[in-house]
Amino acid sequence: MDDSVLILGAGPAGMSAASRLLSSNVRFSVIERSDVVGGLAKTIPFGPFSLDIGPHILCTRPYVYDYNERMYQFIKEMLGDRLILYEPLNRKYLESVRVDGDEFIYPIQIKNALQNAGLGHALRIAYDYVRSRFQSPSNPDDGISFEQITTAQLGRSLADLFILKYSEKIWGLKCSALSSDLAWRVGEFSLMSVLIEQFSNLWKDARSQSGHPVCYPAQGIGLICEQIKEKIENAGGKVTLNACPVRILHDNGYIYEVVVREDDTLRSYHPGYVLSSIPINSLVRLLDPEPPAEVIESVMSLRHRSHLCLYLIVNRDRVLREHCIYYPDPEIPFARIMEQKNYSGDTCPDDLASLAVEFFCWHGDDLWNKDDPGLFRIAIATLQELGIVREDEVLDYFVNREQYAYPVYDIGYANRLRTVTAYLEDLKNLKLIGRSGTFTYMGQYRAMEAGSNAADEIIQRRLVNEDPLIQEVVRP
Incomplete structure (x- = not known):
């Protein structure tokens, strides 16, 4: 075992933690099960398109959305002129709700x-x-x-x-x-x-005739995590993609080994600290020895709402006036649609548009199990009825599926979550971060701040005591 940090998950929380550790010369490794960094704030490349998983916008000062001065300044300094500032450009961020034909x-x-x-x-x-x-x-x-x-x-x-x-x-x-x-x-x-x-x-x-105090990365919201990844790699570090933890061994209150499947190979890490942004349900099931039955029962009852995003490539230069539109009516099968080009023209070709049509479901239900053509048939019928886009205008489409999108705050969830976190707190070199890692419904700024703060805590511990925290671990 060494004094390095293993970061599970390369979303905003994990990558923000990695950036902070990098700036303090602390050794770390990042593993991510997907083939791209960013988690729910990733940008998917599709030919000449750069497509986000639903709407993302960041405030530049206190406004009606999530704001954090420290994280905004970090992003602004890192991206420079690749960050579009709506306010000085006199651009509005337009959202609307359609209810029974009213806007x-x-x-x-x-x-x-x-x-x-x-x-x-x-x-x-x-x-x-x-x-x-x-x-x-x-x-x-x-x-x-x-x-x-x-x-x-x-x-x-x-x-x-x-x-x-x-x-x-x-x-x-x-x-x-x-x-x-x-x-x-x-x-x-x-x-x-x-x-x-x-x-x-x-x-x-x-x-006011000025724009709204929000910003957006020119190449998509995923540019933030991609830029951190590039900075890590330029410094000689590595973010391992297509890698998934399969076993987390612990003893005497410390994690001493994490077994990871990287492609078709198993690799063992022996970190001094573990920062986990993977779903808390998955983390608990990986622990060896396994937690008490009460903890397992509690974590299994913590549910996530799953998210399906149907992307339509449309043979028009623009479709919507708004950035995104919400549809609360239960008769409409999707919940929200967004137009990627309205966030940044750099994400789409000039003569084509892309719509992201969002569905929410339970993992494994009928909607989740629909194949891409099946989901397209559901969406296009309603989109035509609403007069948004015709089927003959759609050049291509595909679906992105996210199992762990929103933590579900049902009645009684807090007591069950406390049971789980109380047990995990006994693992002294484990820190939970991020939306899924902490089972907390949070925005991107807050997730990034949580990752950065967790890294700062590790850095401070190392400054106070040069010996790694895990020196007391008894390895079987």
């Missing part, structure tokens, strides 16, 4: 919702919203549902208009079965903070 601005704005709803419905929305201000739960806990907290924040009428229907589409559960943590603990997605921000900026935004 609403997203993030939802109270004024816009009232205008589109009609007088009678608007009065009901306003009444429910005002009444909700006096009924908000003051001490939410794991027994309060997402439905309860959302209706308390927005009022029943406004919540029903979009948030509840869309949430049930994403998570595959009734909002009464989802934990209030979706609204209270995931700060960058807090519904109330979004509405407050939109309401306070309403007059300013109406008068």
Whole structure:
């Protein structure tokens, strides 16, 4: 065993940790099961196209989305002129919600919702919203549902208009079965903070002719992790792709060996520290000896929502006005569509467009098991009905499948997660990072910060004590 760091997963958290360790001359290895870095924030090359897995945008200052000054400055310095800054270019980031034929601005704005709803419905929305201000739960806990907290924040009428229907589409559960943590603990997605921000900026935004304070890498969101990978390789390091851990051996409170399948070969790593961003369910099942039955039962009950992204290559120079459109209506089979070219013209040829059509499902269900042509047939019928694109305009298509997309915060998940993390905390040289690694619904900035902070913790330990943390391990 040595004092190096083994990073499991090359998504934003893992690559951010690797970058921080590299800058401090700490030896590390990164393994990634896919053939490309970036995790859910990767960019898929397809001929002349560079395609993201659904919409990604990053803020340049506090706004209605996830923001982190440290991570923004890191990305800005690393990418330089390859980072498109919308605000100085007077570009808007446009999102909308289509409900029963009406178009609403997203993030939802109270004024816009009232205008589109009609007088009678608007009065009901306003009444429910005002009444909700006096009924908000003051001490939410794991027994309060997402439905309860959302209706308390927005009022029943406004919540029903979009948030509840869309949430049930994403998570595959009734909002009464989802934990209030979706609204209270995931700060960058807090519904109330979004509405407050939109309401306070309403007059300013109406008068402003400048763009939105967001940015985007010119060659796709995956450029961030790809650039870190290039920096590692230029320094003589390596990120091993198509590599998957198959066994994690531990003893006396320390991990002492990780067996990894790299292509068709098994390789053993003997790290001093392990940073894991792989799904927590997978990590626990790899441990040898295996955890107690209670831990295994708890982790197996932590579910992830799976994600299917159907990419359409369209014989038009542009399809949508918006960057992305949300569809909460249950009759529409997909949840969201985005146009890649609207993020950056460098990601698509001038004369062609690409749409990403997103579906949410459970791993192994009928939708997940659809082949590419089957999913295309489902999508194109609705896209034609909506007047978005005709089948004869589609030149090509393919599907990307992500099993572990969104951690599901159902009622009672927090107690089960605490049981699992309490056990893993006893492994003193293991640190969980990232969305899937920590089973936390977080944005890219927050995931990168978590990876960077974990690396800083290791660096600090090494400064305090020159001996590796794992020197106490007794290896069988």
